[in-house]
Amino acid sequence: MARFTVNGTPVNINVTPTMPLLWAIREHVGLTGTKYGCGVAACGACTVHLDGAPVRSCVIPVAAAEGKQVTTIEGLASGGTLHKVQKAWVEHEVPQCGYCQAGMIMAVAALLKDKPKPTDADINAAITNICRCGTFQQVREAIHAAAKA
Amino acid sequence: MITTPKVSRRTFVIGSAAVGSGLALGLKIPFGPGVVRAQDGSPEINAWVVIRPDDTVVIRVARSEMGQGTITGLAQMVTEELECDWSKVTTEYPTPGQSVKRKRVWGDFSTGGSRGIRMSHEYVRQGGAVARTMLVQAAANGWGVPVAECSVASSVITHKPTGRTTTYGKVAEAAAKLTPPDKVPLKDPKEWKIIGKSVKRLDTLEKVTGARVYGFDLKLPGMLTATIKDCPVFGGTVKSFEADKVKGMPGVRHVLPVGGSAVAVVANTYWEAKTALDALPIVWDEGANAKVSSATIAAMCTEGLSAEQAFVNNKNGDAKAALAGATKKIEAVYSYPFQNHAPMEPMNATAKYTPDRCEVWVPTQNGEAAFAATLTASGLPADKCEVYKINLGGGFGRRGAFHDYVTQAVLIAKQIPGTPVKLLWSREEDMLHGKYHPVMHAKLTGGLDASGNLTGLHLRLSGQSILTAVFPQMLQNGMDFLTFQGLHASGDFGIGYTVPNLLIDHAMRNTHVPPGFWRGVNINQNAIFLECFMDELAHAAGQDPLEFRRKLMTNHPKHLAVLNAVAARAGWGKPAPRGVFRGLAQMKAFASYVAACAEISVTDGNKVKVHRIVCATDPGYAVNPAQIERQIAGSFVYGLSALFMEECTVKDGRIEQTNFHDYDSMRIRQMPKVESIVMPSGGFWGGVGEPTICVAAPAVLNAFFAATGKRIRSVPLKNHGLTLV
Numbered sequence: 038m039a040r041f042t043v044n045g046t047p048v049n050i051n052v053t054p055t056m057p058l059l060w061a062i063r064e065h066v067g068l069t070g071t072k073y074g075c076g077v078a079a080c081g082a083c084t085v086h087l088d089g090a091p092v093r094s095c096v097i098p099v100a101a102a103e104g105k106q107v108t109t110i111e112g113l114a115s116g117g118t119l120h121k122v123q124k125a126w127v128e129h130e131v132p133q134c135g136y137c138q139a140g141m142i143m144a145v146a147a148l149l150k151d152k153p154k155p156t157d158a159d160i161n162a163a164i165t166n167i168c169r170c171g172t173f174q175q176v177r178e179a180i181h182a183a184a185k186a
Numbered sequence: 187m188i189t190t191p192k193v194s195r196r197t198f199v200i201g202s203a204a205v206g207s208g209l210a211l212g213l214k215i216p217f218g219p220g221v222v223r224a225q226d227g228s229p230e231i232n233a234w235v236v237i238r239p240d241d242t243v244v245i246r247v248a249r250s251e252m253g254q255g256t257i258t259g260l261a262q263m264v265t266e267e268l269e270c271d272w273s274k275v276t277t278e279y280p281t282p283g284q285s286v287k288r289k290r291v292w293g294d295f296s297t298g299g300s301r302g303i304r305m306s307h308e309y310v311r312q313g314g315a316v317a318r319t320m321l322v323q324a325a326a327n328g329w330g331v332p333v334a335e336c337s338v339a340s341s342v343i344t345h346k347p348t349g350r351t352t353t354y355g356k357v358a359e360a361a362a363k364l365t366p367p368d369k370v371p372l373k374d375p376k377e378w379k380i381i382g383k384s385v386k387r388l389d390t391l392e393k394v395t396g397a398r399v400y401g402f403d404l405k406l407p408g409m410l411t412a413t414i415k416d417c418p419v420f421g422g423t424v425k426s427f428e429a430d431k432v433k434g435m436p437g438v439r440h441v442l443p444v445g446g447s448a449v450a451v452v453a454n455t456y457w458e459a460k461t462a463l464d465a466l467p468i469v470w471d472e473g474a475n476a477k478v479s480s481a482t483i484a485a486m487c488t489e490g491l492s493a494e495q496a497f498v499n500n501k502n503g504d505a506k507a508a509l510a511g512a513t514k515k516i517e518a519v520y521s522y523p524f525q526n527h528a529p530m531e532p533m534n535a536t537a538k539y540t541p542d543r544c545e546v547w548v549p550t551q552n553g554e555a556a557f558a559a560t561l562t563a564s565g566l567p568a569d570k571c572e573v574y575k576i577n578l579g580g581g582f583g584r585r586g587a588f589h590d591y592v593t594q595a596v597l598i599a600k601q602i603p604g605t606p607v608k609l610l611w612s613r614e615e616d617m618l619h620g621k622y623h624p625v626m627h628a629k630l631t632g633g634l635d636a637s638g639n640l641t642g643l644h645l646r647l648s649g650q651s652i653l654t655a656v657f658p659q660m661l662q663n664g665m666d667f668l669t670f671q672g673l674h675a676s677g678d679f680g681i682g683y684t685v686p687n688l689l690i691d692h693a694m695r696n697t698h699v700p701p702g703f704w705r706g707v708n709i710n711q712n713a714i715f716l717e718c719f720m721d722e723l724a725h726a727a728g729q730d731p732l733e734f735r736r737k738l739m740t741n742h743p744k745h746l747a748v749l750n751a752v753a754a755r756a757g758w759g760k761p762a763p764r765g766v767f768r769g770l771a772q773m774k775a776f777a778s779y780v781a782a783c784a785e786i787s788v789t790d791g792n793k794v795k796v797h798r799i800v801c802a803t804d805p806g807y808a809v810n811p812a813q814i815e816r817q818i819a820g821s822f823v824y825g826l827s828a829l830f831m832e833e834c835t836v837k838d839g840r841i842e843q844t845n846f847h848d849y850d851s852m853r854i855r856q857m858p859k860v861e862s863i864v865m866p867s868g869g870f871w872g873g874v875g876e877p878t879i880c881v882a883a884p885a886v887l888n889a890f891f892a893a894t895g896k897r898i899r900s901v902p903l904k905n906h907g908l909t910l911v
Contacts, residue, residue, distance in 0.1 A: 053436065060457035064411075069403035070396020072579070073456075074530050075613045079846035082530055110396035123394040130386060130812065133253030133820060135393030136400055136530040136579030161855035167846060169530050169580050170253045171823025173857040175816065 041102040043068065044112025054100035058092075059083045061099040062109060070110040070139045074167070081166030084140035085109050091147035110139035113146060122146045125183035133170035141166045145180055154184050221362040229362035231320055233280070233291040234264055234313030241341050241355035243270045245277050247310065248285065248292035249302040250551050251389060252581035253820075254875045255813035256302030258387040260310050262809055263303075266381045267314030267372060270354060271341040277388060282557035283572040295553040298586035298703055300776035300873020303809055307871055308372075315370035317361075324361035325352050375807065375868060384812030401534045401549035401576045406606040409536070410439055412598050413459045413610055416448040416619050419472040419839035420698050423447050426469045432462040441466065444597050452598065456610050475698040476839035483697050483836060484521070487627040490648030490693030491519065497665035497694065500675045503687030508642025512633025516726045518719055520630070520899040522649075522711035524834040524841075525623035526849060527704055531579020532616040533591040537599035538606040539564060544571045544596060549578035551586035559589035563596035582824070583703035587656050588621045614844045621702025622834055622841075624650035626669075628715040630722075633687075638727030640738060642687035645673065645715060651694050652701045652708075666694065671708040671775060672880065673716065678777040678872075679709070681716070682745030683738040699836060705824055709775045709880035714901070717771035717884035721891060731770055731888065732758055744804055744867065745772055748781040751802040751863050756783035766797060769888025771881040778872030779804040784858075784885035788893045793911045794903070796826065796856075796886055802863035805872035811864045814874050819860040821879035827852040829883040830903045830910040856910045 040049050043066050050065040062071050062085065071094060074082030078093040085094045086108040087101075113120045119127070122145050132138045141164070148155055148163040155163070160180055168176070222230040228238040236244040245264045251257035257277050265272055280292050293309055294301075318338065325343040326333040329350060337344050341354040375381075392398040417423060427449050429441035437458030442450050449468055453459035490496075509515055535548040537560075544564035550556040550573070557573045564571060578585060595609040611619075626649035633642040651666035669692045671679040681690075704710070724734035732753050739746040749772040753759070762768055765787045772781035785798045801818050808814055831850040835842045843849040883901070891897055898906055 056457050060455065063403075064455040064457065067405075068396070069399070069405075072400075072530070073402060073532075073610075073613075075846050077613075077845050077847060080530065080851075110394075114395065119394070126394045127390050130390055130816070132390055132393035133255075133816065134530070134578060134580045135253065135389075135398055138393050139396050142394060161853075164854050167530070167851045167853065169528060169582070169824065169851060171820030171852075172816070173823060173852075173854040174819040174860055176854060177857070 039099045039103060041105050041107055043107045044109060052099055054098060056099045058085070058094040058097040058099050058102050058107070062094060062107065068109050068111050072136055072139055074137065079167070080137070081144060082137045082140040084143040084166065086143060086147060089150070091144050110143060113142065120146060121183045121186040122149065125179040125186065129175050129179040129182060131172050131175040131179050133172055137166060137168045141168065141176060145183070149184060155180065221359070229358045231317040231358060231361050232313060232366055233288065234310065235268060235317040237354050237358035239355045241271065241274050241353050243268065243275050243341070243354065245275055246280050246292065247277060248280060248295045248553070249306060250295070250297040250553070250575060250578060250581070252297070252551060252578040254302065254817060255387050255810060256297065257389065258385070259303050259809040259813065260306060261388060262380050262383070262385060263307055263310045264314035266378055267311045268318045269338045269340065272380060272385060274341065275388070279553070279575045281572055281574060282553040283568065285554070286557070286568055296555065296586060297551040297581070298583055300876040302875070304777060304871035304873050311372050312370065315372055316366050319367050319370050320361040320364045321354050321357055323364055324357040328352070328357060328360060381807070381809050382811070384810055387813060398577055400531050400579045401536070401547065402531055402579065402610060404536050404547050404576060404608060406536065406538070409606040409608055410452050410454065410602070411456045411459055411608045411610060412450045412452040413456060413463050413612060414444060414448050414450040414594055414615060415463060415468065416615070417470045417472065418618050419470065419476050420700060421475045422470050422472040424449055424468065425471040428467045432466045435462045435465065438462045440602060442598055442601050444594050448594065450594070450598050450609070452602065452607060460612060472839060478698055478839045479837050480835045483625060486695045487521070487625065487648045490695045491627055491629040491646055493648070493693045495693065496646065496691035498689065498691045499665065499667060499670040500673055500681065500688060500690040503642070505642045505644045505687040505689035508687035509631055509633040509644060512641055513636045514634040514726060515631065516634070516722055517629065517631045518722055518897070518899060519627065520715050520718070521627040522625065522714065522901050524625050524699055524836070525704060525828055525832045526617055526620040526834055526843070527582040527584035527702070528616065528849060528851065529580025529582055529584060532611040532613055533584070534608065534610045535592045535595035536606060536608040537595040539596060539599040540603050542570060545574070546592055546596065547574045547576050548589070548592055549576045549585060550589065551578070551581045555587060556589045556592050559592040560596055563593045564600065582705040583707070584621060587703060590619070613846070617844050617849060618841050620834070620841070621700050623704035623710065624652055624701040625697065626650065626711045628711070630715060630719040632719065632723045634723065634727050638729055640685055640723055643685045643689070645690045647692040648695055650696050650701050652703060654694065654696055655701050666692070669708055670712070672712040672773050678774070680774050682742040682772055682774055683735070684741045685738065698839070705821070706775070706876045706879040709773060709877070710825070710828065710883070713771060713773045713880035714884045714887065717773070717881070718887050718897070718899070721769070721888040722897065735770070735772070744779045745774055747867070748772060748779045748802040748804050748865065751865060752781045752783040752800045755861065755863060756785065756800040758783060767889045767893035769885045769890070769892055771884035771888065773877070773880050775877040775880060776873030777806065777870060778874065778877040780877045780881050782878070782881035782885040784882065784889045786886060786889040786893060788890065792907050792909060794890065794908055795911050796858040798859045798861065799882060799885065800861045800863070801878055801881065802865055803874070803878055804865050804867050805874055806866055806868060806870035808864050808866040814864050815862040817874050818862045818878045821876065822860055822882045823852050823857065825879040825882040826886065826910065829886060829901055830908070833902045833905070852910065
């Protein structure tokens, strides 16, 4: 059994404690915005917030989320209003295929909470997600735009 | 360059059984009377255009959107001729099964070779123009006035003498009953209003909310999830596996052989399937290929560099005689490795099979090729099969000509009739079973006269042919002309230099590693070979690399124009910032002219910082410049990742790299500033997604020589102890 909240809703699922949080979210909670890319915490596509901190959910056992608050891309907007990072992403047309972008956006949202006006160096240090389409130029623009919003 | 698969064109029973989501029900248009309707009942004006009563325009296109923006670009082109309200445009995919039934009315589904726009522009604009003509005619008929008295703008039709207006939504029913005109004149490009504008792409919002459904995310009622291991040695087979060892594990439903070379575990969830598959004892019959290694492949390619026999593709004068008589002879050997596409979304497909019907949901660059794979694997005829295209998490060529994952999914589903099965590959499976960028070596020999003029050039390629493995019917007397992309005498991949004595040939040396079309295909290595060697020749001649090239490019004004553009913007010939060095490259590929100037610095002898790349492209026409700029910057991420980090090595017949920890990809900290110059000169249609990828690597390598005096002639640079910082 695992008990935690996802986007504010308590969940109680019967899974093995070693199952990665990613698969609990995707296959048991049923939210598929969080993506599988590598399974070894190398790419960041699976990034979610665990008690507000960004984690790569593909290597976090579901047991580590016990009693904690998980936020996924589906829970980033509040009350139908996009988060400022999502707004900047739309305005700057960041996504190409879009598959990695949920993880990218979650990583950026966590960065901006930690550092509301990040420098390029802050961005370089904090955002290590892989994007094979290569959206980094727009990602950087959009982060600075979101920081000003 | 991917051909259309041969699919059986049977006679079809007209009916609704095969209708997929959002598609026309009737099947008679364009060859008979009657209104064809979309699933919501809205009339279809023609195959391209459905108009709803609220004036929403649904534009249907066959090409796949995988991030490159082609759906938005194609919708812009239909809209241009249709004269509809862009804010009310939406898009949908027809299915391959529908297309076959309607005599391929939507044209080619294949979305590769940078063809999405450049090979569709004529018929999609025609589709829009025909629909507009019918809508205006319907309005004129309704008013009982001559059509010449009517005008249209933004979905509103006006009868000019009386000022009466109506909208597309109101006349769509009547328009759909009209006989379409055969052909309608298209606008002069000078009249374009939406083609050429950087309108926002149509598919962004759902990508930032997590709502977009990719193949990996598909859910169907009663669905099971499978994952698979194919024999790690290409060409090997399954000798045995011990299903009993894992059948009792949580969630496991089936342990199944797949096609002789693979084993799949089918479970309630992916994690359960993967856990069981990892625990499943499998014995492989690896076969003779298990003896192959990167060293044996390299030895084979090296032998080809001096082999007597080779396919000659581009020849003028007598290169060998010119080289023999040259004042100065320069020779260099280059090589390029196998590389995996590694799209962020690993391969997957979902299949449901019954003896009467096989349906497949798959992220694919070519719905028709997926359909052909479905027919073959299911053994069912075309009228009993359908493929639904799901959003792709990247393609880059992996999901175009190859549908091995579709074949596997259908073969699994056939063993569990009636149950939908979603087959998901792990990243490890994706790394071990790619369709790899082919391995290629090259020996270049150039001759200079006493004045430093290039008198002869021999470029010998030695390595793998993609066509031989994938489309052997396209070989020309055994020659793979694609191997010479960027080096052809003329055409979409024509070389930009006139050399008095030239010989470009290929010693084909094929391996057991399956090759594929990898973003840019063979221009990746050919641009490095040609453009780095041009730099070597310029250096040997004691000339500036730009001036040396210009002398050879006087017959190639469009190649020269993009090169001059980047040189001017980058400030070539003027001092660079302290510690920064520049390098150039140019090429023509997929009918577009491209050039780049890279600015780099090197610290501690091995840390390479790419500060800026100025890139120019002349694609003939630029449908959406903002999306072109994104494709350029994105292509450099793919190309520079390949240059610095990516190599698939072979040991004991299998690929050694298994995930992103040993097959790395660029991060944002390594991203240079990319400045794009989009300079369409008109009169032709060139590609966008791929051409620019090839100029990043040679521009950086030439800048590296300028910085260090060292020539790097093999990829990736990590093998030379160099890191991208």
